[in-house]
Amino acid sequence: MNRQHGDSFSSLHPSRLTTGSQDDDLPPPELEKVCPTDYGKFILDALAHMSKAKQDGESESVPSSSSSSSAAQSSSIDQDVLRQCIRLSSSFLLTDSTMNAETGIQTWFTGMNRVVDIVLALDRKDILEVATMTEVSRACTECWATAGAFPGIADCRTHVRDFGIKLKKLLDPGSNSYKG
Numbered sequence: 001m002n003r004q005h006g007d008s009f010s011s012l013h014p015s016r017l018t019t020g021s022q023d024d025d026l027p028p029p030e031l032e033k034v035c036p037t038d039y040g041k042f043i044l045d046a047l048a049h050m051s052k053a054k055q056d057g058e059s060e061s062v063p064s065s066s067s068s069s070s071a072a073q074s075s076s077i078d079q080d081v082l083r084q085c086i087r088l089s090s091s092f093l094l095t096d097s098t099m100n101a102e103t104g105i106q107t108w109f110t111g112m113n114r115v116v117d118i119v120l121a122l123d124r125k126d127i128l129e130v131a132t133m134t135e136v137s138r139a140c141t142e143c144w145a146t147a148g149a150f151p152g153i154a155d156c157r158t159h160v161r162d163f164g165i166k167l168k169k170l171l172d173p174g175s176n177s178y179k180g
Contacts, residue, residue, distance in 0.1 A: 036099035039092035039111030046085050051076045083135045090142035097153045109159050116163045123170050133178040140164050
C-alpha cells in the first residue's frame, strides 16, 4: 500500500476552501466596540447602589420606637451583595487586564483594594460576617491561581499577597479561622 498523503490532503489547504457562495467576496462584518471592564468602577457602582437602596428603605420604613439599633442595621453595606461582588474578582482580573492592557491591572487592583478596605472596616465595626470573610479569602486564592496561570498578569500575585497579609490580621490569634 503505497499512498501519497500529500495529494489527499492538498484539497484542505485554506487557499482552496470556499463555501461555494457569492458571499466569499464580502468583507467581514464590523464588530461593535466593547468597553473594557473596570473592577474599581464596578465596586463603586455596587456601593452606590447599596447606599441608595439603604436610603430608599429608610425613607419608606416606619421609625422604630426601640432605641437599640445594631451596628449591622446601621451599615449601608449589604454583605450578600458584597459577597457577590467579591466572587467576581478573579473574572475581573482576567477581563480588566485583557480588555485594557494599559490600565486593566490597575483597575482590578483598585477594585480589590476597595473590597479589602470594606472588609477591614466591617471588622472594625464588629459586623463582618464569617461568610464574607470566607468569600474574600476564597477570592484571594482564586486570584492567586489566576495570576499564576496567565504570564501577563503574574505580577498581580504581589498584590494578592499584600491583600492576604492585611486579611490574615483579622484571623483569630493562633488560628487560621475567623470568629471560629
